[in-house]
Amino acid sequence: DTGVSQDPRHKITKRGQNVTFRCDPISEHNRLYWYRQTLGQGPEFLTYFQNEAQLEKSRLLSDRFSAERPKGSFSTLEIQRTEQGDSAMYLCASRPPSRRSAEAFFGQGTRLTVV
Amino acid sequence: AQSVSQHNHHVILSEAASLELGCNYSYGGTVNLFWYVQYPGQHLQLLLKYFSGDPLVKGIKGFEAEFIKSKFSFNLRKPSVQWSDTAEYFCAAERSNDYKLSFGAGTTVTVRA
Numbered sequence: 136d137t138g139v140s141q142d143p144r145h146k147i148t149k150r151g152q153n154v155t156f157r158c159d160p161i162s163e164h165n166r167l168y169w170y171r172q173t174l175g176q177g178p179e180f181l182t183y184f185q186n187e188a189q190l191e192k193s194r195l196l197s198d199r200f201s202a203e204r205p206k207g208s209f210s211t212l213e214i215q216r217t218e219q220g221d222s223a224m225y226l227c228a229s230r231p232p233s234r235r236s237a238e239a240f241f242g243q244g245t246r247l248t249v250v
Numbered sequence: 251a252q253s254v255s256q257h258n259h260h261v262i263l264s265e266a267a268s269l270e271l272g273c274n275y276s277y278g279g280t281v282n283l284f285w286y287v288q289y290p291g292q293h294l295q296l297l298l299k300y301f302s303g304d305p306l307v308k309g310i311k312g313f314e315a316e317f318i319k320s321k322f323s324f325n326l327r328k329p330s331v332q333w334s335d336t337a338e339y340f341c342a343a344e345r346s347n348d349y350k351l352s353f354g355a356g357t358t359v360t361v362r363a
Binding site: 177178238242 | 254256282284286292293294295296299301302340347349350351352353354355
């Protein structure tokens with residue numbers, strides 16, 4: 136148990152539907168990341184939150200993707216009008232404040248399949 | 251341009267063989283470096299990390315890595331692998347005091363019993 140929880144673990148959706156994923160970070164971790172991982176590739180950065188502020192969103196991310204982190208606790212990632220190319224593992228990670236030399240802790244991921 | 255490069259896509263070894271996986275990063279200045287491992291069906295877990303100090307870093311399960319600043323490298327090593335080391339290994343890097351952690355494409359390691 137890493138302490139970072141993601142829900143759901145698996146999601147199958149039809150093309151064109153909207154999906155939303157949730158991430159609960161380790162408590163007191165003020166930094167939160169979303170990554171996407173496809174087969175044979177490393178995790179690809181999507182977006183980053185420090186507390187409730189979204190500090191960066193990857194330019195690779197289309198406008199169909201949006202993420203929130205209300206109150207600096209859990210985070211959601213929504214994909215609108217899903218496409219088959221969105222099929223991937225979506226990973227969430229959290230980290231303590233940057234003054235501590237700590238790594239990112241990853242969740243189990245949400246595997247999205249768009250049919 | 252890719253920020254983190256891993257040289258080997260797939261490595262196949264016999265038990266007790268030595269392992270070395272290459273990793274290079276392209277950031278200038280000071281960096282933080284990591285190796286993560288992903289066992290089949292499991293989440294990414296940290297093997298070891300480098301923030302500062304001794305460039306030879308020891309991690310879990312007998313792994314170590316050496317930071318060579320002049321070569322922009324952070325290669326992972328293990329003197330004698332076990333069947334249980336079969337996994338995917340990812341190198342990651344970030345500029346110090348930055349937040350954006352970038353990963354390499356990963357190396358699949360298969361250890362034959």
